[in-house]
Amino acid sequence: MARGISKKRQIKVYAKNAVLQMLKWAQEKYNLSDKINDPIIIISFDPRREFSYGGWSQNRKGQWRPYINLAVVDCLKFKPETYKEYDHYKSDPDIGNKWITTWKAKIRYDVAHEISHAIQDANQFLNPEQAAALKRKFGRSNPADAHSKKFQKIYRAIRKRFVNGVRKIK
Ligand SMILES: [Zn+2]
Numbered sequence: 001m002a003r004g005i006s007k008k009r010q011i012k013v014y015a016k017n018a019v020l021q022m023l024k025w026a027q028e029k030y031n032l033s034d035k036i037n038d039p040i041i042i043i044s045f046d047p048r049r050e051f052s053y054g055g056w057s058q059n060r061k062g063q064w065r066p067y068i069n070l071a072v073v074d075c076l077k078f079k080p081e082t083y084k085e086y087d088h089y090k091s092d093p094d095i096g097n098k099w100i101t102t103w104k105a106k107i108r109y110d111v112a113h114e115i116s117h118a119i120q121d122a123n124q125f126l127n128p129e130q131a132a133a134l135k136r137k138f139g140r141s142n143p144a145d146a147h148s149k150k151f152q153k154i155y156r157a158i159r160k161r162f163v164n165g166v167r168k169i170k
Helices: 002-029 103-120 128-138 149-162
Strands: 040-044 053-058 064-071 081-083 098-100
Touching (some): 002 103, 053 103, 098 103, 103 149, 128 149
Parallel strands (some): 040 064
Antiparallel strands (some): 053 064, 081 098
């Protein structure tokens, strides 16, 4: 079905672009390594995949890079819905649960969350100066808590810039 294929392609292009755009913004804003702008991006239409993932992984050349794996199947037949965040910050006005009305907004919402994990985990892949600057800005990571205060600070900045109150980004 040509129509189906073209919607998938549209979703892929939009999602990849959203990842690159948000990473570039964070890389510039926090003065991080160029590695940040060279991510591994997976766009998955698998109906069994419920969750997206963000972190770091090795690329084909064995280099550690941001790794963003997005579950986008619900964008194919999108219905407005409240997307849920974790209990301990779900009521936060900036980073809590969000009512989402378009598939593009859903992608930006998802990408903002997963990018925040990649930035949260970036310290070990940056040079010592950059890692120290990131630590001063956001604090330490607690490996036991992926959605810690540090994650929330980063996520808040990205949500405000790319999701909340943003009506449309091509
Ligand atoms: Zn998460």
